[in-house]
Amino acid sequence: MTALVILVGFLLSLPSMGCLKNDILRLNIKKEPNLDPNTVCKTYPELSQTQYDLCRKYPDVTASAIQGVQIGIHECQHQLRTHRWNCSSLERKNKNPHASPLLKRGFKETAFAYAISAAGVTHQVSKACSLGKLKSCGCDMSVYGVNRDFEWGGCSHNVDFGEQYAKRFMDSKEMARDIHSRINLHNNRAGRLAVIRNVQKQCKCHGMSGSCELKTCWKAAPNFREVGDLLKRKFKAATKVQIHIGNAASGRLIKQNGRRPRQSDLLYYQKSPSFCEPNNRLDSPGTTGRLCNKSSDGVDNCGTLCCGRGYNILKVRRSERCNCKFYWCCYVECQTCTYNEWVTVCK
Structure with a gap:
C-alpha cells in the first residue's frame, strides 16, 4: 500500500x-x-x-x-x-x-x-x-570512507x-x-x-521480505x-x-x-x-494587481505589498484538479473542480 x-x-x-x-x-x-x-x-x-x-x-x-x-x-x-x-x-x-x-x-x-x-x-x-x-x-563512483553498517554503491x-x-x-x-x-x-x-x-546520503535495503541485511548507499x-x-x-x-x-x-x-x-x-x-x-x-x-493578504503580519500584507495604495476585494473563479483516482497500472484520472472565492488585490 x-x-x-x-x-x-x-x-x-x-x-x-x-x-x-x-x-x-x-x-x-x-x-x-x-x-x-x-x-x-x-x-x-x-x-x-x-x-x-x-x-x-x-x-x-x-x-x-x-x-x-x-x-x-x-x-x-x-x-x-x-x-x-x-x-x-x-x-x-x-x-x-x-x-x-x-x-x-x-x-x-x-x-x-x-x-x-x-x-x-x-x-x-x-x-x-x-x-x-x-x-x-x-555517476560519481567515489567511495566516501569505510562503514560497517552499509556499502557505498548505486549511482x-x-x-x-x-x-x-x-x-x-x-x-x-x-x-x-x-x-x-x-x-x-x-x-x-x-x-x-x-x-x-x-549533499545527502541516500540508502536502499536489500534482503528477503524487505529486511535490511545489506544496505547500499550513495550521495545525492x-x-x-x-x-x-x-x-x-x-x-x-x-x-x-x-x-x-x-x-x-x-x-x-x-x-x-x-x-x-x-x-x-x-x-x-x-x-x-x-x-x-x-x-x-x-x-x-x-505591485498593482498582485494578490495580498489583509490579515497577514508578513511582507504579503496588503498595507506593505500595495505600498499604501489600498486594495480591491474581488470575486474570482478558480479551477483545480480534484477527486483523483489511480488506475493500475499506471495513470491517474481527475475531475476538475471549480470554486468561487473572494480575494484582495492591490490597486
Whole structure:
C-alpha cells in the first residue's frame, strides 16, 4: 500500500508537459542525446563568447545547465512570491533571465537571483550526469570512507562535475572585474556551495521480505526546495559590502563593520528600490494587481505589498484538479473542480 501511495503521489506531481521537458529550449533531453549545437546555442540568446564556445563543445551539458537556470528562476518565484519583487519578470520564453536590467544592478534581489540560478545549474547538471543523459560525465563512483553498517554503491550524483561546469558556464559572463562582477562571482559561488555543502546520503535495503541485511548507499544532491530555503535565509541576512583599498580588481570586499564576508554569504552593494511602481529600466512590474493578504503580519500584507495604495476585494473563479483516482497500472484520472472565492488585490 505504501508503494502505491508513493506512485500515486509521483504521478500527480508530474507536470502536464513531462518532467524532463526544458521549457526554454523546448527539448526533452533524455530523448535527444545527440543534440545539435545550433538547436541549443542559437535558441538561448545573449550567451557570452565563452558560454557559446562551451555550448558548441558540450551542447547536452549546456542544455541541462539552461534547464538548471530555469529551475532556479522557478524556485526564485516560489521563495519571493510574497515580496514586492517576486522574480516574475525573469521568466521569459526563449529569453535569458540574466539579460534583465535588474541583474545588472547591485541589489539584494540581484544577489538572490544569481545565487539561485548558479545553484540550479549545479543541481541539474549533477543529476543529469547520474541519469546517464550526458556524454561528458557519469555517476560519481567515489567511495566516501569505510562503514560497517552499509556499502557505498548505486549511482551518486556527480556534484563535482556539476559544480565545475556551473562555475565555467555562469562565471564566464563576469569578465569586467569591477565591484559588480566580483560580487556576482561571489554570489554564484554561494549558490554552488548551497548545493555541494548539503549533499545527502541516500540508502536502499536489500534482503528477503524487505529486511535490511545489506544496505547500499550513495550521495545525492539535496532536494532543490531545501536549497531554495537555505538561500532565502541567506537573502534575508544579505550583507552590504564595499571595496577596501586598491581598485575594484585588487581590493578586498569588506562588510560595513570592516570584516570580510563568508563564502556562503549573499552580497550586495546598492540599496534596493521600493519596487512599488512599474519601472522599465529595472524590468520591475510594480505591485498593482498582485494578490495580498489583509490579515497577514508578513511582507504579503496588503498595507506593505500595495505600498499604501489600498486594495480591491474581488470575486474570482478558480479551477483545480480534484477527486483523483489511480488506475493500475499506471495513470491517474481527475475531475476538475471549480470554486468561487473572494480575494484582495492591490490597486
